[in-house]
Amino acid sequence: MKIRYMLLHAYGMGGTIRTVINQAEAMAEAGHEVEIVSVVRRRDEPRFPLDPRVALTALVDQRDGTRPDSFGRRLWRVVRGRMVPRGEFAAGYFTERVERAVIDYVASLQDGVLVTTRPALNLISARCASGSVVRVAQEHMNLATHREAVRRQIIRHYRKLDAVVVLTGTDRRDYQRVLPGTPVLRIPNAIDTLGLRLSTHENRVAVAAGRLVTQKGFDMLVPAFAQVVRDHPDWRLRVFGTGQKKAELRALIKKYGMDGVITLMGQSDRLADELADASLYVLSSRFEGLPMVMIEAMSHALPVVAFDCPTGPADVLIDGVDGLLVPPEDVDALAAGIRRLVADRELRRRMGAAALVTVREYAPDRVMPHWENLFAELLGERCEA
Missing domain, CATH: 3.40.50.2000 (Glycogen Phosphorylase B;)
Structure with missing residues (x-):
């Protein structure tokens, strides 16, 4: 199957970046066609090493700095608003140019699975992706953490997604409560540090x-x-x-x-x-x-x-x-x-x-089958529709 993971900045550091890269590599290892799409690029090379079987592309190259919006684009924000709510923690990344690049990319997809990894990207996927694409949103933060403007948009638009995947049982109950009828699943992140050296508990x-x-x-x-x-x-x-x-x-x-x-x-x-x-x-x-x-x-x-x-x-x-x-x-x-x-x-x-x-x-062998089964089930439903 074809799987695309969209990250805000795949070239940076952070727990979400690392776990999504691990997930993408595991899917490539299982024989799937996998791509990571980075919304912005601010470094020459990724911070985390990447399996060569996983393609990496970027939508907006910002290695020479960010380009400020023109007056007309700033006016567009005031008059017509923006798809990424201002309360989103990464809203500052989404200049008009960046937001438009994400919208255009998501709308252009015609097949496979699109996995988005934060509210800004989840909302654009929900509102702009073609019905021929399986849309899966990952939520790496609990619902109450998001600001009120973001929660309103989540409640309004996430129900259009094929599935919302959260990390804990508490998260699942919270999202199910506000998204009745939307599949909400708990799949924790996998770790890749099992089998390494153990502490002796002696060092102070x-x-x-x-x-x-x-x-x-x-x-x-x-x-x-x-x-x-x-x-x-x-x-x-x-x-x-x-x-x-x-x-x-x-x-x-x-x-x-x-x-x-x-x-x-x-x-x-x-x-x-x-x-x-x-x-x-x-x-x-x-x-x-x-x-x-x-x-x-x-x-x-x-x-x-x-x-x-x-x-x-x-x-x-x-x-x-x-x-x-x-x-x-x-x-x-x-x-x-x-x-x-x-x-x-x-x-x-x-x-x-x-x-x-x-x-x-x-462990990956416990976690990754849940992802494969979810993608296969959603793609199967899409083919039958």
Whole structure:
């Protein structure tokens, strides 16, 4: 079968990009004709290596910078609006030129499966794709996270899609509630880190990872870990990732006297080794879709301390078995959870062993058949219609 995955920026970094590339490669490995379509291109080469059997194309080349809209195009936005709602988190990417390129591309397709991967692209697919194309929307964030203007558009237009695929059971119930009659399926992202080196739980190192943005809650993790090291001064926290909050977090680390204790590590191409060298993982997010780095950490036998935020952690972790869930945005509770694992190596070892059992459900051989079956079923229905 012919499968096209559309990403906003396939050349960048991020959990959605990585998991979609993994999915595309698995489909190519299974013998399907697969293409990744990047809406914009801002780099010469993709950040993540790509199987040569997966074609990669871009609609708008922005390696020389973005081109501002003309006055007429800005007026078009004011008078006639835009298909991408302004509340969409990536709305800033969608200049008139970019939005028009996506619309034209989607409308030109006549066969196969089109998988879109964020609300802006899902909405354009729902409104503009031909009825001869199977349209599948991936939602990588929970419904409540989207701003009101985006939720209104989702409720209005997603029902035109052939299927909406979400990451957790909680997401599925939420989308089913607002999209009665629309097929909504839960298919989690697969991980590709099973079978790698496991933690010994001996190193006095905790790890967190993600973009340095408000969502990830590192501003709460810093004071929480500062509490922990009062009783355990030989422990260290390493935070991997880059983002707009880097300077603020550095200042916060300095404020709490955590220089040399909490380190912003930046991006790493050896995160798997860093996870294996740690003894626990901390997720301090205000909200999540499905926290893939947390699941990858569990594949290295790391126990997890996580805010019970919407959604994701509670859909993966069993509190007290493979990790600890604490009340959302409760800094003292997060510190207490970390302290509990820091103080007890046997507990870390026991929860880490349970984490290995949990993550087997996210192995590619468990996840990918769900995608193949869905695509085959929808294409079969299209042929019979």
